[in-house]
Amino acid sequence: GNSVTQMEGPVTLSEEAFLTINCTYTATGYPSLFWYVQYPGEGLQLLLKATKADDKGSNKGFEATYRKETTSFHLEKGSVQVSDSAVYFCALSDRQGAQKLVFGQGTRLTINP
Amino acid sequence: SAVISQKPSRDICQRGTSLTIQCQVDSQVTMMFWYRQQPGQSLTLIATANQGSEATYESGFVIDKFPISRPNLTFSTLTVSNMSPEDSSIYLCSVDRAGADTQYFGPGTRLTVL
Numbered sequence: 001g002n003s004v005t006q007m008e009g010p011v012t013l014s015e016e017a018f019l020t021i022n023c024t025y026t027a028t029g030y031p032s033l034f035w036y037v038q039y040p041g042e043g044l045q046l047l048l049k050a051t052k053a054d055d056k057g058s059n060k061g062f063e064a065t066y067r068k069e070t071t072s073f074h075l076e077k078g079s080v081q082v083s084d085s086a087v088y089f090c091a092l093s094d095r096q097g098a099q100k101l102v103f104g105q106g107t108r109l110t111i112n113p
Numbered sequence: 114s115a116v117i118s119q120k121p122s123r124d125i126c127q128r129g130t131s132l133t134i135q136c137q138v139d140s141q142v143t144m145m146f147w148y149r150q151q152p153g154q155s156l157t158l159i160a161t162a163n164q165g166s167e168a169t170y171e172s173g174f175v176i177d178k179f180p181i182s183r184p185n186l187t188f189s190t191l192t193v194s195n196m197s198p199e200d201s202s203i204y205l206c207s208v209d210r211a212g213a214d215t216q217y218f219g220p221g222t223r224l225t226v227l
Contacts (some may be wrong), residue, residue: 034215044221045220103157104155
């Protein structure tokens, strides 16, 4: 079945550091890929998405590129801020039938000033 | 995107009781989903709420425990029945408009079972 694996957390960085959160997936066919963010005490917000190979999703300074050859969708940001502290979830949608989302385990990110 | 509200936002319940969670969307949507997020864990799909027919449940989830209604294209309810402390979780609904291939989530309902 489909699955998503994220790098284990928690991740702690200093403000203005470079961020990478690794995400790899296993899927049949050609899934859509997503990053969602969950700020403390809040629900999930869509951060960015990519729907086909080599697509780059971007939002709020975050970027992720759909790499079919390595089945990866790593999240990057060049300079993180304290306000980026949250839990980040990588997910895929199989785009077949009910388009169910399969989530990775989440990575807790803490940015220190 | 869509504006999605859930009621209640949180509740504390006694074991053996049931709680019904409501999900309201500001526009008609084709697909509605219910997820569970256990403490410190990721999200797991409970079921897909189908308008006009029975919900489709994922492996490990059954209708007797999590009955779902979807009376129209903007509303759904999830009931957590005969609750035990293991049901303490955040329950989230999400929606996906036809052709959008993107799910948007409600704010969640934080349930604590004593």
